[in-house]
Amino acid sequence: MRTEYEGQFDEESIAGNWLDQFATWFADAIEAGLPEPNAMLLATADADGRPSARTVLLKGYDQRGFTFFTNYESRKGRDLAGNPRASLVFPWYHLHRQVIVSGAVRKVSREETEEYFAVRPRGAQLGAWASPQSSVIGSRADLERWWEEAGERFGDGPVDPPPHWGGYLVAPDEVEFWQGRASRLHDRLRFRDGKLERLAP
Numbered sequence: 001m002r003t004e005y006e007g008q009f010d011e012e013s014i015a016g017n018w019l020d021q022f023a024t025w026f027a028d029a030i031e032a033g034l035p036e037p038n039a040m041l042l043a044t045a046d047a048d049g050r051p052s053a054r055t056v057l058l059k060g061y062d063q064r065g066f067t068f069f070t071n072y073e074s075r076k077g078r079d080l081a082g083n084p085r086a087s088l089v090f091p092w093y094h095l096h097r098q099v100i101v102s103g104a105v106r107k108v109s110r111e112e113t114e115e116y117f118a119v120r121p122r123g124a125q126l127g128a129w130a131s132p133q134s135s136v137i138g139s140r141a142d143l144e145r146w147w148e149e150a151g152e153r154f155g156d157g158p159v160d161p162p163p164h165w166g167g168y169l170v171a172p173d174e175v176e177f178w179q180g181r182a183s184r185l186h187d188r189l190r191f192r193d194g195k196l197e198r199l200a201p
């Protein structure tokens with residue numbers, strides 16, 4: 001398989017900061033009808049430097065960085081507790097683009113978690129209580145029973161976020177915008193320390 005890329009992306013057309021440029025490309029990804037345009041790969045490493053990666057959904061971004069929600073006791077949660085740094089990749093292959101972020105990670109405020117949790121469907125809210133994310137479990141039936149039990153506990157009342165569930169913010173040190181070009185001479189423009197740099201493809 002071999003795909004030739006075409007695009008136009010340079011120091012003249014890029015925005016003056018990563019946030020505005022990300023907003024433009026994210027809007028393009030939505031406009032292009034990409035499946036799950038807010039899906040991003042999240043790479044972490046444990047305290048011994050052992051890496052792991054998985055997909056999570058971007059739920060917000062602003063000047064501070066990129067936010068996703070998960071289980072704080074999951075593998076990624078344990079990694080981040082011991083080594084609070086991560087890398088994100090937005091894999092927008094159909095547009096011949098990727099955005100790569102790396103930076104420090106911290107938990108968002110409890111208020112921000114509560115605000116987001118409240119708009120999740122009830123089934124997913126109960127799922128957060130039911131699933132000991134990343135643990136080995138005996139069977140699918142166990143998981144479904146824990147979900148039913150969580151539903152019974154909350155009855156008709158609102159479901160609060162579990163204490164072990166919440167958001168993380170990845171505060172970028174660097175954000176790279178990659179545009180595929182012909183002959184593998186791609187454009188790579190990176191914001192770091194407020195400066196724009198061009199990287200060899």
Ligand SMILES: Cc1cc2nc3c(=O)[nH]c(=O)nc-3n(C[C@H](O)[C@H](O)[C@H](O)COP(=O)(O)O)c2cc1C
Nearest residue numbers: 036039054055056057069070071074075076077134
């Ligand atoms: C498209 C997609 C989006 C996902 N979004 C999330 C998410 O936002 N939060 C989450 O905890 N897991 C999400 N998952 C599941 C994770 O990829 C992963 O299986 C889970 O978080 C456990 O990861 P860990 O064991 O490395 O901590 C998503 C999976 C896919 C395929």
Ligand SMILES: Cc1ncc(COP(=O)(O)O)c(CN)c1O
Nearest residue numbers: 056057069070071120121124133
């Ligand atoms: C386990 C898990 N937690 C959280 C999320 C985040 O998305 P949402 O809040 O929309 O459920 C996902 C999305 N696939 C998920 O699979």
